[in-house]
Amino acid sequence: MTTTCLVVMGVSGAGKSTVAQRLADRLGWPMAEGDEFHPEANIAKMKAGTPLADTDREPWLRTLRDWISQRDSDGENSVVTCSALKRSYRDVLRGATARVRFVHLSGSRDQIGSRMSERTGHFMPPGLLDSQFDDLEPLAPDESGVTVDIAGSPGDTTESALIGLGIDVPA
Numbered sequence: 209m210t211t212t213c214l215v216v217m218g219v220s221g222a223g224k225s226t227v228a229q230r231l232a233d234r235l236g237w238p239m240a241e242g243d244e245f246h247p248e249a250n251i252a253k254m255k256a257g258t259p260l261a262d263t264d265r266e267p268w269l270r271t272l273r274d275w276i277s278q279r280d281s282d283g284e285n286s287v288v289t290c291s292a293l294k295r296s297y298r299d300v301l302r303g304a305t306a307r308v309r310f311v312h313l314s315g316s317r318d319q320i321g322s323r324m325s326e327r328t329g330h331f332m333p334p335g336l337l338d339s340q341f342d343d344l345e346p347l348a349p350d351e352s353g354v355t356v357d358i359a360g361s362p363g364d365t366t367e368s369a370l371i372g373l374g375i376d377v378p379a
Contacts, residue, residue, distance in 0.1 A: 211285045213276045213306045214373070215353075217292035218313035219340040221320040223358055223365065224289040227313060230366040232287040234377050238279060242290035245271045259339040262296070269300040280306035293343040298351065310353030311369045317341055319358070 214237075216228040225241060232239035250264050272290055279286040285306075292298045292310065302308045320337065347353050354372030356365055370377055 211280045211283065211306045213279065213286045213288060213304060213308050214311055214369075215292055215298075215301055215308055216287065216289050216311045216313065216369075217298075218315075218358075219291065219293070219320060219337060219344060221337065222313035222315055223362060224291075224313060226362045227311065227356075227365050227369065228287050228289045230362055231311070231369065234366065234370070235285065235287070235375070237285045237287050239287040240272070240275055240289070242268075242272055242288055245275070259343075262294075265297060266300070269297055273301050273304045276301065276304035276306050276308065280304065291340065293340060294345050295348065295351070298347075308352070309373060310347055310351060311373070312347050312353060312355040313358050313365065314346075314355050315358040 214228075214231055216224045216231065218224055228239055228241075231237075246268050250260055250268060253260060253264065269290075272288060276286060276288060288301075290297075290301065292301060298308075298310065317337065347355055354369060356368045356372060358365055360368070
């Protein structure tokens with residue numbers, strides 16, 4: 209039986225980690241923080257304010273895909289955070305053996321920029337936000353997933369994602 213992986217996607221600062229953790233807690237599924245799978249070279253580039261190229265992201269995406277497939281092999285549904293900004297990146301993740309569904313956290317540049325300026329201890333500098341928005345390709349109609357506005361609380365965003373995906377979880 210194929211399992212499901214929810215990939216919580218969007219630009220940096222959209223709230224991927226927060227919403228993914230809430231989804232994992234509500235569903236009782238293991239969660240992986242995609243940033244933890246980046247090689248040191250990628251983190252160094254981002255810390256230096258240099259956007260990652262597709263060639264930088266490819267091995268990272270394959271590692272995430274393999275983590276998803278391993279959870280599927282173990283019979284576990286899962287939740288993963290990953291920017292997954294371009295369809296080609298999502299195509300790599302969809303190569304996993306699990307059914308991959310996306311939760312695109314969507315907000316304005318101003319809203320997300322404000323969030324980024326308030327957080328501490330993250331390697332992604334606010335200066336790279338424009339490059340992320342430039343790369344962002346919203347989910348296409350043929351991609352399994354839902355786009356959720358982040359204007360509400362993290363709890364509201366999580367509930368909207370579950371409803372949009374048609375996942376019924378007892379409160």
